[in-house]
Amino acid sequence: MTQRVAVRKTYKLFIGGVFPRSESGRTYVVTDAQGRFLANAALASRKDARDAVAAARKAFAGWSGTTAYNRGQVLYRVAELLEGRRAQFVEEVAASEGCPPEQARQQVEASIDRWVWYAGWTDKLAQVLGSTNPVAGPYFDFSLPEPTGVVAVLAPEDSSLLGLVSVLAPVLATGATAVVLASPTRPLPAVTLAEVLATSDVPAGVVNVLTGRPAEVAPWLASHLDVNALDLTGASPELAVQLEVAAAQSLKRVRRPGSEDFSADPGLGRMLAVLETKTVWHPIGV
Amino acid sequence: MATLDYAPAPESRAILDLRSSYGLFIDGTFVDPLEGHGFKTVNPATEEVLAEVAEASAADVDRAVAAARRAYQQVWSRLPGRERGKYLFRIARLIAERSRELAVAETLDNGKPIRESRDVDLPLVAAHFFYYAGWADKLGYAGLGTAPRPLGVAGQVIPWNFPLLMLAWKVAPALAAGNTVVLKPAETTPLTALLFAEICQQADLPAGVVNILTGAGPTGQAVLAHPDVDKVAFTGSTAVGRSIAAAVAGTGKRVTLELGGKGANIVFDDAPLDQAVEGIVNGIFFNQGHVCCAGSRLLVQESVYQPVLDSLTRRLGTLRLGDPMDKNTDIGAINSAEQLGRIRALAEAGDAEGATRWTAECTLPSRGYWFPPTVFTGVTQAHRIAREEIFGPVLSVLTFRTPDEAVAKANNTPYGLSAGIWTEKGSRILWMAQRLRAGVVWANTFNRFDPTSPFGGYKESGYGREGGQHGLAPYLASEGSQ
Numbered sequence: 109m110t111q112r113v114a115v116r117k118t119y120k121l122f123i124g125g126v127f128p129r130s131e132s133g134r135t136y137v138v139t140d141a142q143g144r145f146l147a148n149a150a151l152a153s154r155k156d157a158r159d160a161v162a163a164a165r166k167a168f169a170g171w172s173g174t175t176a177y178n179r180g181q182v183l184y185r186v187a188e189l190l191e192g193r194r195a196q197f198v199e200e201v202a203a204s205e206g207c208p209p210e211q212a213r214q215q216v217e218a219s220i221d222r223w224v225w226y227a228g229w230t231d232k233l234a235q236v237l238g239s240t241n242p243v244a245g246p247y248f249d250f251s252l253p254e255p256t257g258v259v260a261v262l263a264p265e266d267s268s269l270l271g272l273v274s275v276l277a278p279v280l281a282t283g284a285t286a287v288v289l290a291s292p293t294r295p296l297p298a299v300t301l302a303e304v305l306a307t308s309d310v311p312a313g314v315v316n317v318l319t320g321r322p323a324e325v326a327p328w329l330a331s332h333l334d335v336n337a338l339d340l341t342g343a344s345p346e347l348a349v350q351l352e353v354a355a356a357q358s359l360k361r362v363r364r365p366g367s368e369d370f371s372a373d374p375g376l377g378r379m380l381a382v383l384e385t386k387t388v389w390h391p392i393g394v
Numbered sequence: 395m396a397t398l399d400y401a402p403a404p405e406s407r408a409i410l411d412l413r414s415s416y417g418l419f420i421d422g423t424f425v426d427p428l429e430g431h432g433f434k435t436v437n438p439a440t441e442e443v444l445a446e447v448a449e450a451s452a453a454d455v456d457r458a459v460a461a462a463r464r465a466y467q468q469v470w471s472r473l474p475g476r477e478r479g480k481y482l483f484r485i486a487r488l489i490a491e492r493s494r495e496l497a498v499a500e501t502l503d504n505g506k507p508i509r510e511s512r513d514v515d516l517p518l519v520a521a522h523f524f525y526y527a528g529w530a531d532k533l534g535y536a537g538l539g540t541a542p543r544p545l546g547v548a549g550q551v552i553p554w555n556f557p558l559l560m561l562a563w564k565v566a567p568a569l570a571a572g573n574t575v576v577l578k579p580a581e582t583t584p585l586t587a588l589l590f591a592e593i594c595q596q597a598d599l600p601a602g603v604v605n606i607l608t609g610a611g612p613t614g615q616a617v618l619a620h621p622d623v624d625k626v627a628f629t630g631s632t633a634v635g636r637s638i639a640a641a642v643a644g645t646g647k648r649v650t651l652e653l654g655g656k657g658a659n660i661v662f663d664d665a666p667l668d669q670a671v672e673g674i675v676n677g678i679f680f681n682q683g684h685v686c687c688a689g690s691r692l693l694v695q696e697s698v699y700q701p702v703l704d705s706l707t708r709r710l711g712t713l714r715l716g717d718p719m720d721k722n723t724d725i726g727a728i729n730s731a732e733q734l735g736r737i738r739a740l741a742e743a744g745d746a747e748g749a750t751r752w753t754a755e756c757t758l759p760s761r762g763y764w765f766p767p768t769v770f771t772g773v774t775q776a777h778r779i780a781r782e783e784i785f786g787p788v789l790s791v792l793t794f795r796t797p798d799e800a801v802a803k804a805n806n807t808p809y810g811l812s813a814g815i816w817t818e819k820g821s822r823i824l825w826m827a828q829r830l831r832a833g834v835v836w837a838n839t840f841n842r843f844d845p846t847s848p849f850g851g852y853k854e855s856g857y858g859r860e861g862g863q864h865g866l867a868p869y870l871a872s873e874g875s876q
Binding site: 236237239241242243244245247249251256333336345348349352353355356357358359361362364375377380384385386387388389390391 | 637808823833835836844846849853862864872
């Protein structure tokens, strides 16, 4: 009896709802924590980054225009799918991060729970962050949070799934769309998450996942005029400064890197970082 | 037919007692600048010198920041919110008591009509302090945790279009939240900030809590770049905003920027046209168009284009341009020769690119800086006068057919500060308001402001909000944050 030959997975980019290879034709070797070969991942280029931004921009009107209730349901369904893929994520997180399966399991479960937490925020943000403003005159005046647009996210390098979910889910909950640069050394859970998103009801282009070198790709995202905000969580201190300078040219909202504890209560900070406030006035009269 | 005209009705200057020169306000007292430079501030309506003010150098900035740090650590951050609030209430009351004097100073230094400084700027200034005074002991209810913390020393740089009002927008929330400030007023309009320094003295505000440094661009740069400044707040041009955003990279300083705009004022065919025309006039000719949220692009639905334009030009013919101190004046002076040059250059670009210029008939005074109310028709979205902020009394008129087209044209700008909608149909107002990418949307009104109402831009109009509960967030660290 011959032993069955396993079907190995090709890890690709996720842009506009499909899984292309890098336009550059390049890949790079991803290893586990012990340095053993895990897979080849696509090495994203400037062109891939720009395609991802274009896809995210195209998806923005639709995603931000869905009702908050619908957005919450779509995101909750992602959590349902994640739950079904738990075993696969545990394996990939354990391999990527070199942690015992038990620890990987906790990370995966915390990730799913975090996704559920953010899914529940979609239809509460406007109530918690909005206001009616008692102006001194005959006007009805109210303020509402609105998503800023396209957000480029540098996912944390170490926490391959919980960190990724913690930076991506808040962007989606607000109604913004995302271009995520996965952890360069631990990108496999990000690609698998993209596969989950592709089979979910999240519309094409709402999430785009790039794998590759942050120092090569991120500057194109930071200087791109159609990116509204930049989350530098995964950037090294030197790269973060360079990217913040580039982002200044189009006055992007920038969330700087800091010490992160992804096991802690996330608070509203990450959603606030990609929300605008719109104030509307109307006279009161007969 | 004989035309009747208004008799002059000048406001009296007697209420204002200006000194011939002012020092820098550091640590509670007026001091001479270390390097002894000064410059003159002039009345843009007459080119008469009003006073000489000091130009703060980097060394003066060091002194002011040190005073602010000391006051922060030793006094202000330790004071209970209730007590901080009482100082702010005092300031609000003093401003109200001295409002006529401050309005006169504002009009003389800025060139805006006394009617506006008296009826718009000053009431809003007092209200802003009064509003934030009440927040000082309620910060735990601001949505940032039960015990949010102040940031430290705030460096603030403000523009010349609403000098004292922009000071109030910056200083009131900063102090209420428990920060101390170093503020630089605009080079051409330093006077009311210096009078505000006197008010701080009258209120017995602890020394160093508010420091006022007069000067030009380099002084402002030194304030914002100072390593001991924790928070940077700037209102002004998008170009300067970009350089500030780049300069703070890697410093950890918190930033808010309130920058330029190219607001669309959208008039539908079912709008009450007389009201809409008043709104258009208020949108672009209020404060000579020196308003970042001005409705500088008029988008008119094609079917009412001609009646709106006829009515608008007829109305503009009745505006009175001239002495800003006259209570009947509608249009005052352009703030500076430099700004006048910019307005002229952009208006000439409008001619050169093929738009049609219409100018209200009025006699411009022989001295001072003046630009008549001007309307460009035949403007396309590619014209510079439809894309660039003019910051003057110049309106660019475009047309649209459908609501979708109005939204697309209104949003076709890197800016996103304000927009206006004129229609009698409520559902259309809300539909439009949802789609306009702008921080403030005025429906059937324009250029309304209130201390309770958050104000600020999308996109390249900056970030952060001023006013309301939202306006506290830039000056507070939420509980548990780094």
